[in-house]
Amino acid sequence: MSAFYVTTPIYYANAEPHAGHAYSTIIADALARYHRLKGDDVFFLTGVDEHGAKIHEAATDAGISPQAYCDRIAPTFTKLWERLNISYDIFMRTTSNMHKRGAEKFLAALYNSGDVYKGTYEGYYCRPCERFVPEKELTDEKICPDHKLPLEWLEEENYFFRLSKYQDRLLAHIQETPEFIYPESRRNELLRVLEGGLEDVSISRASVSWGIPLPFDPDHIVYVWIEALTNYMTALDYENESDRYHTFWPADVHMMAKEITRFHALIWPAMLMAVNLPLPKQIVAHGWLTKDGEALSKTRGIFIDMDTDIETYGLDAFRYYLLREFSFGNDGDYRPARLHARYNADLANDLGNLLNRVLGLVNKNFEGVPTPTIPGEFDDEIKAMAQATIDQLDAHIKTFAFDAALETIWEFVRRINRYVQQTQVWTLAKPETKPRMGTILYNSLEALRIISVLISPFIPDTAEKIQNQIGLTEFDTATAWGGLSVGIEVSRGEPIFPRIDTKKQKQPQPKPEAKPKKKAEKKTTHLVAFADFQKLDLRVAKILAAEPIEGADRLLKLQVDLGTEKRQLVAGIAEHYTPEELVGKQVIVVANLEPATIRNVESQGMVLAGSGDTVVLATLEKEMPLGTQVR
RNA sequence: GCCGGUGUAGCUCAGUGGUAGAGCACACGACUCAUAAUCGUGCUGUCCGGAGUUCGACUCUCCGCACCGGCACCA
Numbered sequence: 001m002s003a004f005y006v007t008t009p010i011y012y013a014n015a016e017p018h019a020g021h022a023y024s025t026i027i028a029d030a031l032a033r034y035h036r037l038k039g040d041d042v043f044f045l046t047g048v049d050e051h052g053a054k055i056h057e058a059a060t061d062a063g064i065s066p067q068a069y070c071d072r073i074a075p076t077f078t079k080l081w082e083r084l085n086i087s088y089d090i091f092m093r094t095t096s097n098m099h100k101r102g103a104e105k106f107l108a109a110l111y112n113s114g115d116v117y118k119g120t121y122e123g124y125y126c127r128p129c130e131r132f133v134p135e136k137e138l139t140d141e142k143i144c145p146d147h148k149l150p151l152e153w154l155e156e157e158n159y160f161f162r163l164s165k166y167q168d169r170l171l172a173h174i175q176e177t178p179e180f181i182y183p184e185s186r187r188n189e190l191l192r193v194l195e196g197g198l199e200d201v202s203i204s205r206a207s208v209s210w211g212i213p214l215p216f217d218p219d220h221i222v223y224v225w226i227e228a229l230t231n232y233m234t235a236l237d238y239e240n241e242s243d244r245y246h247t248f249w250p251a252d253v254h255m256m257a258k259e260i261t262r263f264h265a266l267i268w269p270a271m272l273m274a275v276n277l278p279l280p281k282q283i284v285a286h287g288w289l290t291k292d293g294e295a296l297s298k299t300r301g302i303f304i305d306m307d308t309d310i311e312t313y314g315l316d317a318f319r320y321y322l323l324r325e326f327s328f329g330n331d332g333d334y335r336p337a338r339l340h341a342r343y344n345a346d347l348a349n350d351l352g353n354l355l356n357r358v359l360g361l362v363n364k365n366f367e368g369v370p371t372p373t374i375p376g377e378f379d380d381e382i383k384a385m386a387q388a389t390i391d392q393l394d395a396h397i398k399t400f401a402f403d404a405a406l407e408t409i410w411e412f413v414r415r416i417n418r419y420v421q422q423t424q425v426w427t428l429a430k431p432e433t434k435p436r437m438g439t440i441l442y443n444s445l446e447a448l449r450i451i452s453v454l455i456s457p458f459i460p461d462t463a464e465k466i467q468n469q470i471g472l473t474e475f476d477t478a479t480a481w482g483g484l485s486v487g488i489e490v491s492r493g494e495p496i497f498p499r500i501d502t503k504k505q506k507q508p509q510p511k512p513e514a515k516p517k518k519k520a521e522k523k524t525t526h527l528v529a530f531a532d533f534q535k536l537d538l539r540v541a542k543i544l545a546a547e548p549i550e551g552a553d554r555l556l557k558l559q560v561d562l563g564t565e566k567r568q569l570v571a572g573i574a575e576h577y578t579p580e581e582l583v584g585k586q587v588i589v590v591a592n593l594e595p596a597t598i599r600n601v602e603s604q605g606m607v608l609a610g611s612g613d614t615v616v617l618a619t620l621e622k623e624m625p626l627g628t629q630v631r
Numbered sequence: 632g633c634c635g636g637u638g639u640a641g642c643u644c645a646g647u648g649g650u651a652g653a654g655c656a657c658a659c660g661a662c663u664c665a666u667a668a669u670c671g672u673g674c675u676g677u678c679c680g681g682a683g684u685u686c687g688a689c690u691c692u693c694c695g696c697a698c699c700g701g702c703a704c705c706a
Contacts, residue, residue, distance in 0.1 A: 184636095185635070185636060185700080185701095188634090188635060188636090188701095189634090189635070189700080189701055189702095192634065192635080192701080192702085193701085193702090196702085258700080287700095325643065325644095326643095327643090327644070330636095330637085330699090331699075331700090333643095335642095337642095338642080338643075338655095341642085341643095341655065341656080342655085344666095345654080345655060345656090346654090346655090348666060348668080349666075349668055349669080350668095350669090352666065352668090353665055353666050353668050353669070354665085354668095354669085355665095356664095356665055356666065356668085357664050357665030357666090357668080357669075358664085358665085359665090360664060360665060361664050361665085364664080365664095403643090403644080404645090407644095407645095407653085407654075410654085411653095411654095414654095414669095417668095417669055417670075418669085418670065418671095420664080420665090420669075420670090421661095421662080421669060421670040421671090422670080424662085424664095425664070426662095426663075426664035426665090427664090429664095495665090495666050497666080498666060499666050499667080499668080501667090549704085550632075552632075552703080552704045552705085553632080553703090553704065553705095554704055554705045555704060555705065569706085570705085570706075571705080571706085572704075572705025572706085573705080574704095574705090575705090590706080593706060594706085595706095596706055598704075598705080598706075599703095599704065603706060605706080606706045607706095615705095
């Protein structure tokens with residue numbers, strides 16, 4: 001028996017969970033269950049990351065303390081995991097004492113490694129962001145890229161981790177351990193990042209209050225990302241280095257969505273190298289979900305309605321669909337219509353119906369599970385296929401190919417349907433052929449039992465239902481052929497996946513999603529004196545000409561007419577507007593902004609636009625004379 | 632603009648230097664134990680476009696197009 005430790009990320013607790021969290025967690029759950037089935041000693045971690053400025057901010061917006069806010073959010077995750085039948089062993093909360101003490105221990109060790117140094121962070125700071133704006137994001141105006149507010153020059157004492165020192169070792173490790181980062185596309189991406197060079201990272205924040213103080217300097221709070229990563233160890237009682245820790249560290253799989261691989265595959269391993277601890281074996285990234293071809297978006301109201309689909313098709317259909325239809329590592333397009341198709345074709349027709357027809361025949365002709373006495377055509381083939389399926393499954397899980405894994409199982413399901421068909425069992429009820437009939441039905445039941453075992457990591461409730469109907473009282477995980485006892489009483493219950501007709505399902509569809517979610521928008525952060533506002537000179541202008549800027553995907557060069565004068569502006573709207581459609585439009589322009597040079601093009605002002613998931617130009621309700629002041 | 636990935640039947644995707652595959656959908660047939668289920672047969676493809684290497688390319692090389700990522704860019 002070997003140990004297997006799988007983790008999901010600890011999800012940031014500034015908002016309630018969504019389908020993306022569900023996807024990561026279901027994948028990890030399937031892995032955990034698969035390894036338990038193989039007899040491994042499994043530890044499965046998930047949880048929430050509860051510290052940091054953003055949570056503080058969300059709590060402030062909600063008018064409660066950060067802790068109270070976290071206490072409100074955390075249960076929304078655990079409730080969802082219950083609903084999704086997630087078999088986690090621990091739900092980590094970073095506000096727990098176990099984590100805090102473990103994190104402190106880790107940070108102390110990191111400090112003692114000598115790779116933490118105190119430096120002065122000088123730079124332009126954005127108060128609303130609570131962060132320094134990196135050099136490369138800076139422009140001549142010194143304005144925050146997110147808030148568009150002036151930055152202040154700040155010098156802050158900060159602790160740094162000597163990440164740069166580990167560049168070569170990281171590079172070597174990734175090169176020598178091809179499976180360390182999976183899939184390969186992510187690995188290549190990170191190799192390129194490494195080749196480009198690493199800079200030391202700041203690991204503390206003096207300006208943030210909601211977090212864990214550095215053990216070696218309580219005036220500073222650990223940067224939330226650094227602290228969060230340690231949870232993978234603190235959850236194992238790293239603090240006391242108890243048995244659990246020794247059994248399960250290093251982790252076998254850190255599962256996550258593709259956008260956070262850098263922290264996991266570069267910074268986290270480097271931190272572990274610094275304190276001389278073994279590295280996790282695999283950093284695994286899955287793709288994102290889209291909905292009917294569109295990126296999920298809170299502001300645009302595009303989301304996956306898990307509740308409705310689970311209610312309509314059942315939890316296992318939802319799990320099955322996510323695991324079966326999406327090829328791991330790529331983005332997957334979630335389409336309720338496909339879920340529906342999968343439900344009927346794979347679950348109702350192939351599997352559900354097979355169980356039902358076999359049980360019907362057994363019920364009608366035998367008392368309980370019949371005895372296999374007369375071997376015949378196809379029997380050996382079926383048995384061999386059972387074993388082959390088991391072997392192939394193993395290979396697929398190793399590469400996280402859940403789609404192929406389920407397809408492999410379903411080939412076997414279809415084979416059994418064919419077996420029943422080919423042997424024409426239902427015609428064998430005559431006395432002289434009845435023993436053969438019993439044998440075929442035994443084989444079919446045994447195949448179904450093995451199928452139930454194989455699907456149990458993916459759709460556990462269904463696996464249990466099948467075994468219940470076969471008559472097993474306790475879930476039997478044996479995969480060797482012949483494990484099914486003769487004579488036990490089968491109970492043909494209701495179809496486990498009743499077909500759902502296209503017609504009556506999905507009626508007019510109430511479309512509760514028609515309107516975008518009510519603004520998740522954060523409150524505006526800082527108050528500005530009216531006098532400050534008056535400093536801005538906003539004017540009505542008309543776009544005379546627009547053209548792309550060479551080498552920049554997002555930029556357009558605009559010529560605008562302010563009435564009294566013409567100006568050239570650069571606007572980052574090329575992804576949302578074509579030059580043609582801009583010409584002639586009235587827009588609002590900040591006329592007294594310092595000129596800036598962007599991509600070698602001079603910009604004498606700025607065009608206002610709503611900027612969220614999409615970008616929409618600000619304009620006046622009716623046209624007004626060019627140069628009119630806006631206030 | 633740079634780097635990487637993808638582009639194969641209506642849909643989701645496999646695939647190999649030697650005459651194109653699966654599942655779903657569709658059509659027809661068989662069967663009637665079963666959930667309008669099952670089983671069989673069949674159907675559709677300029678394997679993104681162009682050029683090249685080769686006796687032969689969907690598979691290799693180059694150029695291009697589209698989409699998706701990463702980086703740069705967003706005043």
